[in-house]
Amino acid sequence: MKREQIKHSIVRGLKEQGLKLTPQRSAVVEILTRDKSHPSALTIFRAARETRPSISLSTVYATLALLKKHRLIRELEFEGMDNRYDMDTDNHFNLICLQCGRIEDYINPAPVLPEVVEKQTGFRIHDVRLEFYGVCSTCAP
């Protein structure tokens, strides 16, 4: 899915739920679709300040909470760092570099299907987290 499409689907998602697309929210969504590096709330806040200097950190948090609540974005909680936010709600692996903080995606060729686990364990699964922590090829060549 392309950037503009993703942005559109979020904006549409907001409207469908009867929520307003304020300039502040628009700025947050804009940054989320532009920045592919799974930015943190603070990173989003700082970027949003450039186009909208009066925006507050609380508003960024509120907007992210709103989008998360309506399942338009995903909140990722990594070890030893701030929460990060992601448009991609698909279940894929995240590769987290402990040195530079970069987060890459990795498509699992043989995925573990939640349906199978549900059947085997009786758990009703809502969310999946698949993460590898290590050092990326740039930091440790």
Add this chain to the structure above:
Amino acid sequence: MKREQIKHSIVRGLKEQGLKLTPQRSAVVEILTRDKSHPSALTIFRAARETRPSISLSTVYATLALLKKHRLIRELEFEGMDNRYDMDTDNHFNLICLQCGRIEDYINPAPVLPEVVEKQTGFRIHDVRLEFYGVCSTCAP
């Protein structure tokens, strides 16, 4: 591996690194091997108080940090709850019940091997986290 064996391997691990097995540390290790529910620092602290009323929360945290540093236990950071601690350093899935907080283990029949991912991506992997969030069979029958 049985409880006593695990406890022994941790005690041995401590001694091999030249670390003292103080009564406080012994209490923490005892609880970790007894409580299979991946307890939090506070849970361990409260349990330790029963046999050793003078132990402080800082000491529990310090002991857990020490064991983690020497890779004798694993620190698990879950979404929306306190960190939990686990003796089992193997790579297995965790099933987390969002309702009662219970954490079960799930052995993946077709594991994703870190070595394969390393070869494909150039990442040097140190740690793996595989988690399913949902509702357990007891909470949603």
Add this chain to the structure above:
DNA sequence: CCCTCAAGCAGGAACCATTCCTGTTTGAGG
């Protein structure tokens, strides 16, 4: 047009698991 009023916002205080700091205790090796 203007009014109303709820939703949204900015700024800052509060929260709380975890870490850090300080002075005291402990116990192993001399």
Add this chain to the structure above:
DNA sequence: CCTCAAACAGGAATGGTTCCTGCTTGAGGG
């Protein structure tokens, strides 16, 4: 028994996130 570094208890500090308060905005009705 002495010494001294490691370990400890208690409490203060930290910092990302959430909560609170009073102000702003803009859509809908008159």
